[in-house]
Amino acid sequence: MRTFINVEDIGDIRTALAEAQEIKNDRFKYQHLGKNKTLMMIFFNNxxxxRLSTQKAAMNLGMNVIVLDVNAGAWKLETERGxxxxxxxSEHLLEAIPVMASYCDMIGVRSFAGLTDRDYDYAETVLNQFIRYSGKPVFAMETATVHPLQAFADLITMDEQWQxxxxxxxxVLTWAPHCRALPQAVPNSFAQWMNAxxxxxxxTHPEGYELDPKFVGxxxxxxxxxxALEGADFVYAKxxxxxxxxxxxxxGKILSKDMSWTIDDAHMAVTNNGKFMHCLPVRRGLIVTDDVxxxxxxxxxxxxxNREISCSVVIKRMLECMKDF
Amino acid sequence: MRTFINVEDIGDIRTALAEAQEIKNDRFKYQHLGKNKTLMMIFFNNxxxxRLSTQKAAMNLGMNVIVLDVNAGAWKLETERGxxxxxxxSEHLLEAIPVMASYCDMIGVRSFAGLTDRDYDYAETVLNQFIRYSGKPVFAMETATVHPLQAFADLITMDEQWQxxxxxxxxVLTWAPHCRALPQAVPNSFAQWMNAxxxxxxxTHPEGYELDPKFVGxxxxxxxxxxALEGADFVYAKxxxxxxxxxxxxxGKILSKDMSWTIDDAHMAVTNNGKFMHCLPVRRGLIVTDDVxxxxxxxxxxxxxNREISCSVVIKRMLECMKDF
Amino acid sequence: MRTFINVEDIGDIRTALAEAQEIKNDRFKYQHLGKNKTLMMIFFNNxxxxRLSTQKAAMNLGMNVIVLDVNAGAWKLETERGxxxxxxxSEHLLEAIPVMASYCDMIGVRSFAGLTDRDYDYAETVLNQFIRYSGKPVFAMETATVHPLQAFADLITMDEQWQxxxxxxxxVLTWAPHCRALPQAVPNSFAQWMNAxxxxxxxTHPEGYELDPKFVGxxxxxxxxxxALEGADFVYAKxxxxxxxxxxxxxGKILSKDMSWTIDDAHMAVTNNGKFMHCLPVRRGLIVTDDVxxxxxxxxxxxxxNREISCSVVIKRMLECMKDF
Structure with a gap:
């Protein structure tokens, strides 16, 4: 695996889930793979x-980890020529990215959507620059439109429950109200993984909140x-x-703050004794009640x-590929 | 040892001091204990x-270390229900703490007193939330009312001198003047450890500066x-x-800036060739003169x-207990 | 090697270059040297x-690494007595430096020139305080007037090309225009290393930009x-x-923004098919054109x-000396 962005990158889902359980049973089993290999975690956002689960996964696999906090405001890369x-x-991406890549063997990138320019966000500009110019395996640690480590962890968790x-x-993926405008990365990836x-x-969501067809299919x-919630086995609120x-x-706008969408006992009552899921952090009283x-x-x-586990599988897969380089 | 907050947590003092010297003679002797174990250091304050001594101690013991700087202003945890x-x-402690704990085997917490709400500070609200909700061994890296790693290091240092x-x-623990309002964590723990x-x-201190009976006993x-200083063998200024x-x-108020309390040669002259101690950082000219x-x-x-040593003993004790989990 | 500041510290240049290639062929060859040794990287500037290359080099050599970001504004050390x-x-250097040094085996210091007080900058006040008061091997990670890890990496790169x-x-070291006032550390060290x-x-530079005789010799x-550029084999712009x-x-002032000094194809045309060099980050359009x-x-x-390589040689040399301590 050279990139981890979309569900297709993980290949057969049952194989990936089995691998997750194998690693969960012995988190240090593949520690030899990471010896003298360095993961660089690059954060453009908090x-x-x-941060914690990826660092832990990489250390489980025997890697060295370098964490780089790039103040998104202060470190603007020039992307144009001329x-x-x-x-x-103060720096052009054609220098910055190859240089950072030269000090590591694998890169994780965190870069949120700006929520002002849809084309820029959905082009995954920052992530794709790293893929194109680093020459190293790259995985998304939540980027403008995807959060695959979360979706994979969610799937692992559902698989454990449903065995x-x-x-x-x-x-059921259900929209719920919030006081701030949030990116679509988590629902996008969750939809993509559930489709697979x-x-x-x-x-389910209010009108106007339709997810991009690329993900919701x-x-x-x-x-x-x-x-929508009737008979649900899993309720994923976001x-x-x-x-x-x-x-x-x-x-990027907030179209609704309709508090009738907050998941409470009445919502859960129509499910099939459904499990409640959320990627966290969660604002209680808006997304879900304390009771639920x-x-x-x-x-x-x-x-x-399970974020530690999903990330461990991804890093392990990338390390295994390195033997062929 | 599951928590390290008070002097009772360390058990017999002579045994602890002997263990400190054993580790000081070979800092890496117990490195096998920490293999594949992760310490999470959580800082709510600078x-x-x-930071340095704890990280060093954990690495001496073979642990992986994750350092998390939580901006005290930006990361406010909701603690109420409803x-x-x-x-x-943006997050409730009932989610935040178990999640952080899930990525590590041991937690160190740094959280200063706010010095505005005595009950909140002396209840050790933040520290106790971690103890209650993390399910992991927790030690204080200076919290609202205690700094046991410092007091233990002080005792080791005195023991080395007094052999x-x-x-x-x-x-003699003596108050000394300062330009800012400081917490009582260091004098509290020092008093508690000296009593033991x-x-x-x-x-000794000006009237109004009486320490909490829970610590000063x-x-x-x-x-x-x-x-007070007459015939002192050790003068601990703070x-x-x-x-x-x-x-x-x-x-939390400053009641006195009486510069006659600054430790100078005249103060030391009445001691029994006493040793001068302070936890650092120290403001010269206020707490103590350059000469002293x-x-x-x-x-x-x-x-x-000796902070590296006291912390090594604490982490070693906690790692030893993990074999029983 | 106890300090790494000037070219003389590296000894015979051909030996150092041979050592660089040996390490480049097997970056982990000397990993045993760093076992249970800790490098403290202290950054007074971003x-x-x-940061990345030094951390990578130290990990290649098996060291533990502690990174300390000292906010230059917030952490002012008192240096006077009385x-x-x-x-x-809030702290005197006579306490701060020995304490930090007590938790590590080697220190790297980053501290830029203030560009307001020439005497203070050229006295290398911060760096020399660490050398004098830490009691540990100290290397410059770019300080007020030198950047020897960069100059050594440059020399390694030229050596690889010139074999x-x-x-x-x-x-040819050529000045080029920039929109901000920059330190002289890179040209100083480059000149010193080229002389050796x-x-x-x-x-070559506009009048008034003469480098300090201590470096340019x-x-x-x-x-x-x-x-100056006629027949150049290497063009080092800065x-x-x-x-x-x-x-x-x-x-510390900007005396010229003459854009005719920007390195473009016309400049390179007069060289001997010269190689273009710059320490990065570089502002395109000011220092050099996209095409070049x-x-x-x-x-x-x-x-x-090659920054990873130059730093590896330096750390390896310092670790080897420790056997004698």
Missing amino acids: SLRT VIMDGDK NRNARPKV ADVDFVV NARVEYNQMK NWSCPGVTCPEDY IESKNSLVIPEAA | SLRT VIMDGDK NRNARPKV ADVDFVV NARVEYNQMK NWSCPGVTCPEDY IESKNSLVIPEAA | SLRT VIMDGDK NRNARPKV ADVDFVV NARVEYNQMK NWSCPGVTCPEDY IESKNSLVIPEAA
Whole structure:
């Protein structure tokens, strides 16, 4: 594996899930793979879970880790040619990226959507610059439009819960209100991974919040939240700002703060004793009530803990490929 | 050992001091204990000595270390239930702490007193949240009211100086003036550890600066500084703000800047060729004169160096307990 | 080697270059030397290349690394005696440096020139305090007046290009315009190292930009840039502010923004198919054109990659000396 961005990068899903359990049973089993290999984690935005779980995964695999916090404001890379660089951009990406890459064997990139320029965000400009100019394996640690380490961890968590049942689970991704405009990276990747997994997948949100077809594909969209939740085995709540699919000028805006979408006991009551999921951090009272997130059906802590596992599988796969370089 | 906060956590003092010398003679002797174990150091406040010495101690013991700087202003955890989290608190402690804990085997917490709400500070709210919700061994890297790694290092330093003498040393903890309001964590822990050690312990400070009975216990308090210092073998100088014991509304305030309390040669002259101690950083001219801190009787550098040793003993003890988990 | 500041510290240049190639062929060959040894990297100023390459070199050599970011504004060390420290300086260097040194085996220091006080900068005050008071091996990670890890990496890069030729190469250090006032550390060290190497060395810059004699020595200075570049095998471009040699009151000022000094194809055309070099980061359009820096004759990426190698040689030398301590 040279890049980890989309679900296709992980290959067969059942194989990946089996590998996740193998690593979870012995997190240090593949420690020899990372010896004298260095992971560089490059953060253009703050991170808590991703920073900690990725660092832990890399150390489990015997790697050295260098963490680089790039102040997104202070470190603007020039990307054009022919420019006289006498402004606030002190380095050109054609120098900066190959140089950083020269000190490591693998790169993780964190770079949020700006939510002002849809084309720029959905082109994954920063991530693709690293892929193109670094010459090293690159994985997304949440970028403008994807968060595959989260989606893979979510799938691992669902797989652990669903083992030994016969039917396909019903999985509902539901929008929920929030006080700030948030990126679509988490719902995008979750939709993409659920479409690839063997589940009955439904997406529900107010009108105008339609996810990009590239990620949501042919998933069933149901605008009536309660109807969508009926019989759900897994309820995945998340806020996102307008993806600008039907109305590009609304990209990144908050179209609704409808508190009737907050997941509470009444919502969970129509599910099939459904499990509650969220990628964290979560704002209680907006996304979900205290009662639901603290209930025995809440999977938020196991999901977060599985971030170490999903990342371990990804790094292991990348290390294995290095033998061929 | 599952927590390290108070002197009782270390058990028998002579055993702990012997262990400190054993580790000082071979800092890497117990390196096997930390293999594939991760320490997470969580800083809500800045740190120099603690950050460096703790990281060094953990690496000596073969651990991986993850350092997390939590901007105290930016990362406010919600602690209440039933709140609609639409303000500046973006995560609830019931999610944040278990998640961080899931990526490590041991936690060190740095969290200063706010010095505005005595009850909140003395309840050790932040530290106790980590103990209660992390499920992992937790040690204080200076918290609202205690700094046990410092007190233990101080005791190791005194023990090294006092070896092979017969009498109990006279130890004087003396308040000294400072330009800013400082927490009571260092004097609190020093008093607690001296009470537990086999020394003749005296505390001296201006009226109103009485330390909390929980820490100072039955120690002798002498308001006349020169009288207190007479015949002292060790002089431990430190500034602290009003602990609010006699007058709760004065909590955290500066009650005195009396420069006659600054430790100079005249003060040291009445001691028994006493050693000068301070936890550092120290403001010369306020706490102590250049002459005293640079004298051959000054122990400030050995005390700081012994922070690596006291922390090594604590981490080693915690690692040993993990075999039983 | 106890300090690494000037070219003399590296000893015989051919031996050092041979050692660099040996390490480049097997970066982990001397990993045993660093076992249980800790490098402390202390940054008073931001760093990208130096931070990453030094950390990588130390890890290659098996060391533990502690990175300390000292906010230059917030952490002002008192250096005088007899001062009442009631201002913004919270610690005296006589405590701060020995304490930091007590937690490590080797120190790297990054501390830029302030460009306001020539005497202070050229006395290398911060670096020399660490050398004098730490008691540990110290190397410069770019300080007020020198950047020897860069100059050594540059020399390694030139050596790789020049192998198997008979003549001494002509090397031209040329000033180029920039929008900000920059230190002289890079040209100072480059000049010093070129004087020590077996090359034909020429320096060219507008009048007033004369480098300090301590570094430039008897190097040939040519004020006509095009004349200087004629027949050059290596063109090393760099901006620097006024070194204040001929006119001390101009120290640190921008005396020229003459864009005719920007290295473009016309400049390179008069060279002997010369290689283009720069330490990075570089502002395109000011220092050099896109065409020149992207040409096959550009060595900027190999130079940066060789920072890992030059630093590895330095750390290896310092580790070898420790056996004698």
